[in-house]
Amino acid sequence: MKENAQRILANPKFQELVQKRSAFAWTLSVAMLVIYFGFILLVAFGKGFLGTPIAGGVTTWGIPVGLFTIISAFILTGIYVNRANGEFDELNRQIMEESK
């Protein structure tokens, strides 16, 4: 186990996996945080904007902004799962294989 761990640490693929996956996960997290807290800050300080009717109707800008936040959560999740289940899992499999 301990030997395995050392071999994994020394494997350049491990460094590659960790670096790529962390960068990817953090980029998506930041994207989600920016979108969501953008929405929350608008609720806190930009009520006027969220309450402005679109094109003279009753529907306000708050509705599409809220919908966009919900849909973006789904899309960002999909982007991550797609890459993690393909590229990252394959890399991980190779690392585990080579550490035996």
Added chain:
Amino acid sequence: MRSLVNRVGAAAAAAGALIPASVYAAAVEGQVQKQSTNYEAIVMFLIFVVATLGITYWAARRTKSAKDFYAAGGGITGFQNGLAIAGDYMSAASFLGIAGLVYTSGFDGLIFSVGWLVGWPIILFLVAERLRNLGKYTFADVASYRFQQTPIRTLAACGSLATVTFYLIAQMVGAGKLIQLLFGLDYVVAVVLVGVLMIAYVTFGGMLATTWVQIIKAVLLLSGASFMAFAVLAKFGFSPEALFARATELHPKSISIMAPGALITDPVSAISLGMALMFGTAGLPHILMRFFTVSDAKEARKSVFYATGFIGYFYILTFIIGFGAIVLLLAPDASGAYPFLDAAKLAAAGGKPAPAMIIGGSNMAAIHTANAVGGNLFYGFISAVAFATILAVVAGLTLAGASAVSHDLYASVIAKGRASEHDEIRVSKITTVIIGIVSIFLGIAFENQNVAFMVGLAFVIAASANFPILLMSMFWGKMTTRGAVIGGWVGLISSVTLLVLGPTVWKSVLGNPAAIFPYDNPGAFTIPLSFLAIWFFSITDNSQTAQDERRSFQAQYIRSQTGLGAEGASAH
């Protein structure tokens, strides 16, 4: 109390003289008619409840090991698990609560929907994978991976119990109101009934039962809610604009229901609520367990993807249903009556409808809307689904609370790992009974609170006590036991204290004239405070054990990244 009844009675009589007799009579008639046709709804309801108990019984016979009991044996697919996660999430709070909030406050209900959803991507990106690779069921297992078991598990168990309790209150209130409305029972009797059913449910079934019930229920709730939203939109030629326009005409708050501010009035509250809703999800004890009911990491990731889709879609539906409630419940029917509003309150207000007059309280807005769009059978169906929802969510929650006690406190702290599986399951069943009884009492005390709002409070505790430790222990190698324990207790104690001193508990429930702490949701203060305490008490810790803990981060790191060695551990 007596004088209040007299006053309402007098006001009703006075108002009755002012409004046309036909309106008043029709309103009373509507009420009577509703009571007498409840049998269809009740039969639908009972069929469903018996069916779910049947599934529980079937599952109980297949539950053999602790792994089956807690994690459904690890044999559920990603799609099924996504439905189960969504099922956990589409609780009384989301369905009844958000619809009720939209019905009373309009746009502000959407803030809850958005906040509850966006926690999921963050969990997936930063937490889920590592948790699964470490092969741990609960956040306590993760936190005690390289820290000292006893203090961490004690803290984790208390944090989980506090979160579960607040979450449970909301579900008990939702279920109690539903049973009260449907069967015409006293609220207290209804809550006791729900509590007893819930105890029976968890004690016999365990996680496998709740997983299957959640899956079935998620499908039924999604279809039922889709039909309701479809029916509401169909009345307006599928034009949301027309729906909103009609709602602003009928709602006393008029055009302001289309903008934030009806419920969340100041910036601090908005930010505080926003933080609690997003970060609380990762700290919820019953949610993290769901990553272990699937066979591998691929399926675990897929399940989050499906869950996010289902939950997002469902929240959009509840928003439409909430507006549907406004246009259907606040408008008179063909005979000029308001069948879903309390006749006495309506009469007291001179026949001018307001959302607060709804029979059974605003938590019942979605249930009445079901009746308005689909008649009595559909009303019975939605009630049954909502009730099964609550029962299943409550079961999952209670199980998480019980496992915090049996797995963290009893097996690891008290018995020091020498407890048999049999003992552990027994302790968890005893805990279930105790949690059930406590939540019955709290459910009665919190009768008139909106359930979505209540769950928001549970999220603050999860976000302040559990989430900081979970995140930091996986990302920060310099963290020590001292930092984790102090930070966790600071988050737990500060959030619970400020919740109790805040307007909801101090003023509304305990009946004090003014709240000591001005904000309902203390997340903006308690979450950063907990992080700060973890950081400060870790970097100032130079003991020998602290050095060892820092060195052991590397092993945890490798395993959390690759899953090395996790296969054996997950069988514990």
